[in-house]
Each structure stands twice: as C-alpha cells, then as structure tokens.
Amino acid sequence: MTFLKILWDNLRKGPSTEAFPFGEATTPAGYRGKVTFDAATCVGCNMCEHVCAAGAIRFAEADDGLHFVIWHNTCVSCGLCAYYCPTKAIKLSNDWHLSHLQQDKYTQLDHGVVAYKRCTSCGDKLLPTGSVLTQLAYKGPNPRAERLMDLCPECRRKASTRGEAI
Amino acid sequence: MKSFNMPVGPLHVSLEEPMYFRIDVEGEKVAGLEITAGHVHRGIEYLTAKRNIYQNLALIERVCSLCSNSHPEAYCMALETIAGIEVPERAQYLRVFADEIKRVASHMFNVAILAHVVGFESLFMHVMEAREIMQDTKETVFGNRMDLAANIIGGVKYDIDAAQSAYIISQLDRLEPLLLNEIIPVYETNATIQSRTRGIGRITREHCIEYGLMGPVARGAGHGYDVRTAAPYAVYDRMDVEVITYPDGDVWSRAMVRLKEVAASIRLLRQCLRDLPDGATDAGPLPFIPAGEAVTKVEAPRGELVYYVNTDGTDIPARVKWRVPSYMNWDVLHLMMVGEGISDIPLIVNSIDPCISCTER
Numbered sequence: 415m416t417f418l419k420i421l422w423d424n425l426r427k428g429p430s431t432e433a434f435p436f437g438e439a440t441t442p443a444g445y446r447g448k449v450t451f452d453a454a455t456c457v458g459c460n461m462c463e464h465v466c467a468a469g470a471i472r473f474a475e476a477d478d479g480l481h482f483v484i485w486h487n488t489c490v491s492c493g494l495c496a497y498y499c500p501t502k503a504i505k506l507s508n509d510w511h512l513s514h515l516q517q518d519k520y521t522q523l524d525h526g527v528v529a530y531k532r533c534t535s536c537g538d539k540l541l542p543t544g545s546v547l548t549q550l551a552y553k554g555p556n557p558r559a560e561r562l563m564d565l566c567p568e569c570r571r572k573a574s575t576r577g578e579a580i
Numbered sequence: 581m582k583s584f585n586m587p588v589g590p591l592h593v594s595l596e597e598p599m600y601f602r603i604d605v606e607g608e609k610v611a612g613l614e615i616t617a618g619h620v621h622r623g624i625e626y627l628t629a630k631r632n633i634y635q636n637l638a639l640i641e642r643v644c645s646l647c648s649n650s651h652p653e654a655y656c657m658a659l660e661t662i663a664g665i666e667v668p669e670r671a672q673y674l675r676v677f678a679d680e681i682k683r684v685a686s687h688m689f690n691v692a693i694l695a696h697v698v699g700f701e702s703l704f705m706h707v708m709e710a711r712e713i714m715q716d717t718k719e720t721v722f723g724n725r726m727d728l729a730a731n732i733i734g735g736v737k738y739d740i741d742a743a744q745s746a747y748i749i750s751q752l753d754r755l756e757p758l759l760l761n762e763i764i765p766v767y768e769t770n771a772t773i774q775s776r777t778r779g780i781g782r783i784t785r786e787h788c789i790e791y792g793l794m795g796p797v798a799r800g801a802g803h804g805y806d807v808r809t810a811a812p813y814a815v816y817d818r819m820d821v822e823v824i825t826y827p828d829g830d831v832w833s834r835a836m837v838r839l840k841e842v843a844a845s846i847r848l849l850r851q852c853l854r855d856l857p858d859g860a861t862d863a864g865p866l867p868f869i870p871a872g873e874a875v876t877k878v879e880a881p882r883g884e885l886v887y888y889v890n891t892d893g894t895d896i897p898a899r900v901k902w903r904v905p906s907y908m909n910w911d912v913l914h915l916m917m918v919g920e921g922i923s924d925i926p927l928i929v930n931s932i933d934p935c936i937s938c939t940e941r
Binding site for chain 1: 631632634635636637638639641642702703706709712719720721722723724727729732737762765766769770866
C-alpha cells in the first residue's frame with residue numbers, strides 16, 4: 415500500500431527527466447567542462463603540463479613563442495591544471511558540448527601562443543611577465559620592477575647592479 | 581538429485597561488473613562455487629609508480645566510481661603523513677563532507693539495484709530518482725556527478741560558500757523526507773522485498789571476524805566495525821558518527837544498514853555545514869615529499885580502505901599499494917551462497933556490494 419501512494423504521487427508529478435536535446439539541460443556554473451586557455455596571463459611555468467594525468471597538455475618552444483596545446487579528447491576534466499596554475503591562465507568552463515565524430519578526435523585541440531618579447535636592451539627574446547604574476551609577486555604595482563620587466567634576465571641583472579632600477 | 585555445473589558471469593551478474601562464478605548446483609540449490617577474478621585488472625598500482633604525485637590524484641580517483649573520493653583521500657593522507665603536512669581544519673571538514681556525500685550516493689545505488697534484481701523496477705526507479713538529488717548536488721558543488729576531484733595533497737581544492745551551503749541544505753531537505761517517509765518504510769514492510777531478501781545469504785558475527793569482513797556486510801551481521809569510530813581520521817572524532825548494526829546477517833539486514841547509513845550520513849552532512857570553521861582550504865605552497873612510508877585507512881562506502889605509500893624523495897612514488905574491503909567480502913560468498921536457490925545468486929552478490937574495479941585495479 416505504501417508504494418501505491420508513491421506511484422500515484424510520481425504519476426501526478428510527471429516525467430522527471432530533462433528535455434535535452436529538445437530543450438536546454440541545466441548546467442551548474444561550477445561544472446568542470448572544456449578547458450580554456452588565456453595566452454595573455456600564461457607565464458610558461460609548465461605546472462599544468464606537469465600535473466596533467468591524462469597528458470592532454472603540451473608545451474613546445476618555437477621561434478615566435480611558447481606554444482600551448484590542449485587535446486580535449488584525452489582531457490579528463492580533473493581540474494588539477496586550473497588549481498595549480500599560479501596566474502589562473504588555464505580554467506575549466508562549464509561547456510560540456512564535446513561530443514564529436516571518431517574521425518575528428520585528433521583535431522579536438524585548442525592552441526595558444528605566449529609570444530616572446532624582445533629585450534629592450536640587447537634584443538634577446540624573453541617570455542613576457544604578465545600583470546597577474548607581478549601582482550602575485552609584489553602584491554601591487556611596483557615601479558622598480560616595472561622598469562626591469564622589458565629586460566632579459568641577463569640585462570636585468572646588469573641593470574640592477576648598476577643601480578638603474580632603484 | 582541431478583547435479584551440474586553452471587557458469588554465472590562474467591558480465592551482468594547483478595551489478596554491471598565482471599565477476600565470474602562456476603557454480604555447482606544440486607537441483608535448485610547451490611552446492612559450491614569457484615570465483616575467478618582478474619577480468620578488469622588494469623595495472624593501476626604499477627601506473628602510480630610511473631606518474632608524479634599530482635597526476636596520481638586524478639589516476640587514483642578513477643580506480644572506482646562509487647568510492648572515488650575515498651581513494652585519493654587515503655592517498656593524500658599517506659603523503660601528508662610522510663611529509664608532516666598539517667591539513668587546515670576547514671579542509672578536514674570539507675573532506676568529511678565529500679566522503680559522506682559519496683556514501684549517500686553509493687549506498688542508495690546499491691539498495692536501488694537490490695530492487696532491480698528482485699524485479700521491483702518501479703522501486704528501483706524511485707530510489708534512483710531520489711539519489712539524483714544527491715547527484716545534482718555533487719555536480720553543482722564539485723563540478724562532476726561522480727569524480728569529485730575534491731582532494732589535493734595538503735587539503736581540498738573546492739570550497740563551500742554561504743549560497744552553496746543554503747543550496748545543499750535545501751537539497752538535503754528534499755532527500756531526507758523521501759528517504760525516511762517513503763524509501764525506508766518500503767524496504768522495511770513491502771512483502772515482495774521481505775520475501776526475497778529476509779533469511780537469504782546468512783552469515784554470523786563470528787564469520788565477520790574469521791573472514792575479516794568490512795563495511796555494511798560486517799555491520800549487517802552485528803559486527804560494528806567502522807574506521808570512522810575505530811580509528812577516526814580527518815575530523816570524525818568531532819562528528820556524531822552512528823555505527824548502525826543489524827543482527828541477522830542476511831541480504832535484507834545489509835540493505836537496511838545501508839539505508840540507515842544514508843540517513844546518518846545526511847545528518848553528518850548537515851553537521852559539517854553547521855560546524856564548518858573559517859580558514860584556509862589547503863596547506864599552502866607545493867609540498868616537498870621526503871623519502872618515507874606511511875599507512876592510512878579510511879571508511880569507504882564498502883568498508884575499510886587501507887593505503888600504503890612509499891616515497892623516495894622524488895615526486896614519483898616508489899610504491900603505492902591499497903587493500904579494498906571487497907577483497908575480503910567476496911570470499912564470504914562461498915559461505916553465503918551454499919544452500920541458497922539459483923535465483924538468489926544475483927541478490928547475494930549485490931548484497932556484498934562488490935567493487936570489482938577497486939579489487940582488481
């Protein structure tokens with residue numbers, strides 16, 4: 415008898431499944447979905463590549479900059495990359511629309527380039543220091559550090575010993 | 581009476597997990613059985629020694645789906661013991677929260693499958709629909725329905741704010757009356773459930789000690805062993821953990837222990853949210869793990885889960901080894917099944933809630 419009442423209540427309530435694909439499926443804001451990458455805040459520490467259990471993240475150095483590749487097909491959305499990223503350049507969006515044809519599985523990639531800058535003194539290439547990293551390191555604007563930011567490590571050291579940056 | 585051998589499995593015994601039995605049958609009754617293991621051996625223990633400590637967090641979580649929070653939790657606790665890392669209090673509460681929310685979903689899944697094996701499909705759907713409330717909660721709080729990815733070395737990587745706390749409480753308020761007023765009474769009184777599950781697959785308390793049984797299988801036979809009270813980890817010493825035992829040791833008692841534990845876990849979830857202290861959710865910058873070894877244990881939904889981790893000072897562990905409760909629990913099937921009917925085999929297998937992917941890893 416107990417169950418007849420439950421059945422009746424469930425009948426009255428109607429279906430409890432979502433209308434997808436004919437309607438929108440509810441997706442929480444914090445859902446761990448497709449990885450996004452922001453080349454402007456990436457500082458090339460490679461921590462995301464180091465912690466990625468699935469080997470979905472690869473960094474490669476080229477002439478124009480540091481190339482970042484995420485292969486969504488092998489990503490397991492564990493979120494370790496986003497957690498350990500010091501500048502939060504890599505994040506997990508709540509986009510879960512990742513289904514694709516088998517023949518497209520090797521093209522499920524996103525690619526970003528952290529372009530090299532040229533040292534204003536000697537012209538050597540260097541990875542740009544993003545504003546997020548300086549904020550993290552100095553807890554606010556630091557005119558002294560900003561003067562050195564466009565120099566390569568070698569020139570930066572020379573400038574520091576010459577007292578230019580003080 | 582005619583006797584013959586009957587193969588059962590390796591697929592679709594009761595859970596969709598590969599267990600393979602060769603059953604000696606006399607007439608309608610089981611006379612003996614042989615269990616063949618190893619269908620889902622993936623070499624995960626070996627793989628952990630090929631990956632760094634961070635990558636292992638994601639790998640170990642994928643050993644099993646229903647106890648997927650207990651594995652990384654025990655693994656992190658072992659590394660924290662080796663490195664002497666002090667986990668902040670807030671992180672400890674959040675670990676307990678993740679542990680209990682998984683227990684609710686795991687136990688409800690098992691009792692739902694019981695209804696499915698009995699052939700009571702409408703009850704199966706009803707329990708699974710109620711469980712969906714917890715699945716939605718996990719998806720909202722952690723970002724995934726099964727793999728919470730809550731633990732990191734030194735703490736947790738999720739947090740609960742005031743809005744989420746209110747949402748979780750509203751979800752618990754939806755689930756709790758369903759469980760207490762509808763689901764538990766049906767399992768307690770329904771004639772179909774009672775006739776198929778009471779007195780089936782009986783073991784005694786002495787068997788639990790002799791076989792080293794764990795979790796709801798032991799508690800359903802009156803052996804009240806629970807790691808959360810026997811050797812409290814995280815902040816379980818401050819939580820009101822109820823150890824639920826039933827004396828009969830049959831399929832029904834094991835299901836009732838799970839149902840009552842769901843209710844107890846919901847109370848623990850509420851207590852977690854109420855007592856959640858302010859503070860950090862992790863122990864700070866990247867840890868250095870020196871050479872050493874540690875053994876830790878946690879109460880997974882299926883019972884005591886033991887982890888052994890050996891490190892050599894690099895960030896790749898030298899050895900990670902674990903022992904899961906299903907390893908002892910499935911041996912007692914020899915005892916439970918003999919003398920029972922052929923139609924009760926899936927029910928008895930389901931009643932020990934075997935996790936084959938954990939056991940064979």
